[in-house]
Amino acid sequence: MRExxxxxLDSFADDNNWSRTFALEQLIRKTSMQSKTNxxxxxxxxxxxxxxxxxxxxxxxxxxxxxxxxxxSVSNVRKWVMNRQLKVVRLGHRISRVKREVLDVFIDRxxx
Numbered sequence: 541m542r543e544x545x546x547x548x549l550d551s552f553a554d555d556n557n558w559s560r561t562f563a564l565e566q567l568i569r570k571t572s573m574q575s576k577t578n579x580x581x582x583x584x585x586x587x588x589x590x591x592x593x594x595x596x597x598x599x600x601x602x603x604x605x606x607x608x609x610x611x612x613s614v615s616n617v618r619k620w621v622m623n624r625q626l627k628v629v630r631l632g633h634r635i636s637r638v639k640r641e642v643l644d645v646f647i648d649r650x651x652x
Contacts, residue, residue, distance in 0.1 A: 603617045606638050
């Protein structure tokens with residue numbers, strides 16, 4: 541380590557009332573977490589660092605609503621989603637919705 545790095549580490553440890561070893565572990569953990577989030581953000585981000593905007597015209601449908609509209613069972617809708625034939629928007633761990641626009645495209649492709 542360079543002298544400047546050691547001085548920075550000492551000041552970081554003093555600021556937080558930590559030992560030099562613990563401060564070094566915290567800095568390593570912090571930088572590794574930042575590099576992981578930066579790499580995952582650049583790999584999976586299609587929004588160039590900005591949150592996606594949802595317009596007022598966006599309509600999100602549940603699986604049940606999609607099934608009712610297409611007059612099929614909900615299990616068919618789930619199969620289409622699992623087979624990636626029908627794209628969904630994940631709103632949480634167990635919450636998925638289908639955009640009206642995506643459903644219209646799916647209907648055009650599948651049933652025309």
